[in-house]
Amino acid sequence: MDDDGVVSDPDEMPSSAGDNGVPALSVAHLSKRFGDRIAFDDVSFEVGRGEVFGFLGPNGAGKTTTVRTLGTLIAPTSGSATVAGIPLAPENGVEIRRRISIMPESPGLYLRLSVIENLECFADLYEVPDSNDRIVRALRAVNLADRAHDACGTLSKGLRQRVALARALLSDPKVLFLDEPTSGLDPVATRDVHELIDELRQRGVTIFLTTHRLEEAERLCDRVAILNTTLRTIGRPDELRDQLFARTLAVRTLVALPEPGGVFAGLPAVDGWRQDGSATYVLTVSDTTVAAPAVTRALVAAGADVLSISESHHSLEDVYLELIDEDEEAGRR
Amino acid sequence: MRVSTRRVRAIFRKELREYRRNRQIVVSMAVLPLIFSVQPFIQIFALPASGAGALLHVHSLVYMLGIPAIVPATVAAYAVAGERAQGTLEPVLTTPIRREELLLGKALAALVPTLAVSYGVFGVFVAAIELFAQPPVASAVLGGPELLAQLFFTPLVAAWSIWLSIAISARSSDPRVAAQLSVIASVPPIVVTTVIAVGGIHVTLGLAIGLAAALLLLDGLGWRIVSVTFDRERLVTGTRS
Numbered sequence: 001m002d003d004d005g006v007v008s009d010p011d012e013m014p015s016s017a018g019d020n021g022v023p024a025l026s027v028a029h030l031s032k033r034f035g036d037r038i039a040f041d042d043v044s045f046e047v048g049r050g051e052v053f054g055f056l057g058p059n060g061a062g063k064t065t066t067v068r069t070l071g072t073l074i075a076p077t078s079g080s081a082t083v084a085g086i087p088l089a090p091e092n093g094v095e096i097r098r099r100i101s102i103m104p105e106s107p108g109l110y111l112r113l114s115v116i117e118n119l120e121c122f123a124d125l126y127e128v129p130d131s132n133d134r135i136v137r138a139l140r141a142v143n144l145a146d147r148a149h150d151a152c153g154t155l156s157k158g159l160r161q162r163v164a165l166a167r168a169l170l171s172d173p174k175v176l177f178l179d180e181p182t183s184g185l186d187p188v189a190t191r192d193v194h195e196l197i198d199e200l201r202q203r204g205v206t207i208f209l210t211t212h213r214l215e216e217a218e219r220l221c222d223r224v225a226i227l228n229t230t231l232r233t234i235g236r237p238d239e240l241r242d243q244l245f246a247r248t249l250a251v252r253t254l255v256a257l258p259e260p261g262g263v264f265a266g267l268p269a270v271d272g273w274r275q276d277g278s279a280t281y282v283l284t285v286s287d288t289t290v291a292a293p294a295v296t297r298a299l300v301a302a303g304a305d306v307l308s309i310s311e312s313h314h315s316l317e318d319v320y321l322e323l324i325d326e327d328e329e330a331g332r333r
Numbered sequence: 334m335r336v337s338t339r340r341v342r343a344i345f346r347k348e349l350r351e352y353r354r355n356r357q358i359v360v361s362m363a364v365l366p367l368i369f370s371v372q373p374f375i376q377i378f379a380l381p382a383s384g385a386g387a388l389l390h391v392h393s394l395v396y397m398l399g400i401p402a403i404v405p406a407t408v409a410a411y412a413v414a415g416e417r418a419q420g421t422l423e424p425v426l427t428t429p430i431r432r433e434e435l436l437l438g439k440a441l442a443a444l445v446p447t448l449a450v451s452y453g454v455f456g457v458f459v460a461a462i463e464l465f466a467q468p469p470v471a472s473a474v475l476g477g478p479e480l481l482a483q484l485f486f487t488p489l490v491a492a493w494s495i496w497l498s499i500a501i502s503a504r505s506s507d508p509r510v511a512a513q514l515s516v517i518a519s520v521p522p523i524v525v526t527t528v529i530a531v532g533g534i535h536v537t538l539g540l541a542i543g544l545a546a547a548l549l550l551l552d553g554l555g556w557r558i559v560s561v562t563f564d565r566e567r568l569v570t571g572t573r574s
Contacts, residue, residue: 068569110351113351124339125428
């Protein structure tokens with residue numbers, strides 16, 4: 001793996017396979033081109049069974065095309081993959097689609113049909129046994145049992161999204177692809193979807209979550225990948241933060257220190273410092289649990305009036321923006 | 334290749350439910366047959382008993398084979414383009430359904446109402462002739478060969494029109510354009526049946542059997558050809574794989 005955490009050799013892919021060692025998704029050097037246009041290029045990763053895997057990236061980064069490729073809707077230009085343990089190949093399309101479920105960004109419901117008629121159709125397309133029972137369970141899972149006989153055309157966007165989610169759950173999929181599942185939902189509906197994803201995770205369903213909502217990915221995903229035509233990085237959200245951003249302590253004093261170098265130099269786990277404003281100092285540290293007490297003692301010894309010592313936090317959004325900004329700058333050069 | 338009857342039935346049932354609730358389709362199915370009923374209706378009922386001889390070389394009933402040619406065109410044209418337009422095609426294509434199953438379900442859903450409408454209108458027409466036309470006119474019109482031709486050619490002509498319309502629908506992004514092109518594509522069989530109806534082509538038993546065999550072959554080929562050209566990637570992304 002290179003410094004960005006991007007996999008360059010499938011043998012070195014971050015191992016996230018489940019207990020039985022067989023990953024739910026394994027992608028190696030997968031690429032898709034439409035003529036001269038590259039949708040995504042040389043993408044490699046693995047997703048373990050029962051893992052919630054976030055797939056992030058700006059518009060046009062190739063996220064939906066990746067999902068469609070893994071869902072056998074479109075053929076890759078090069079590379080290989082296994083989906084739910086089955087090699088991605090045209091002759092395996094039916095078998096793969098039997099084991100997965102894809103909820104596209106747009107619910108795509110038959111608006112003249114009722115909720116239950118929509119689900120009946122898809123239960124038959126997946127040839128699920130005990131379809132009535134499954135439909136009832138899926139409707140209960142998304143809290144829509146009381147709207148089962150309503151025409152989908154009469155439902156709000158949020159309710160339609162929930163029907164689409166129920167439809168995706170019907171076949172009890174091994175891998176569930178969710179493309180922007182909370183797009184356009186109000187906060188309550190979004191919370192419901194998040195809770196449902198948590199429940200599915202507990203049931204061991206592998207979830208491949210494509211989203212623009214970085215706080216959603218941070219909250220729900222075991223690992224995330226950031227795609228911008230090529231895979232920019234992959235890992236746990238906290239790992240990515242550590243990879244991209246140095247850990248820092250922000251120190252605020254009542255008045256500026258007369259000799260800050262004398263106070264901060266040589267302290268354990270403090271790698272460097274800079275002044276940020278008149279009486280604020282940002283210290284680069286290797287271990288906050290070692291550095292913070294040492295800094296506190298040093299400041300007290302120097303007679304400084306300390307207002308605060310805090311660890312600065314970088315969010316997944318910072319990681320995302322850092323990487324995408326890098327790409328934009330590289331594109332301009 | 335194993336065709337799943339459950340999946341075919343799922344598409345068939347879903348399509349029928351949608352058609353039933355689509356006013357535009359219901360109106361088209363009700364109005365179009367009238368166009369092909371008016372001319373023979375006037376021709377037969379305006380004729381006095383002494384004019385029955387004029388019908389000897391005219392096959393008025395064959396004119397009604399235009400119904401199975403044009404009715405499914407409006408329905409089948411919606412099959413793929415309509416689903417693309419309302420965003421329902423992609424979720425269906427992500428299920429384990431094979432393209433042959435999808436197309437078969439859609440074709441059957443267009444065929445069944447077409448047969449019901451065609452045979453229904455024809456039955457009413459024949460009953461009206463029996464009851465109200467001059468007896469010599471009725472016996473001149475209701476010949477055995479004409480009735481058999483109607484019985485056998487209706488599904489053959491309908492199936493041909495359906496495959497052509499689905500093929501057009503799969504290549505169109507706008508369902509209205511698909512419907513217009515499908516209606517245009519259904520004109521040649523209408524022209525042929527009209528020419529036969531007015532006595533322009535003398536139909537022998539051999540020619541009828543030959544035409545039926547050719548249509549049967551075209552219908553079988555239609556399913557295969559449309560299935561082969563039904564490309565998931567092009568339908569989802571608009572570009573060919």
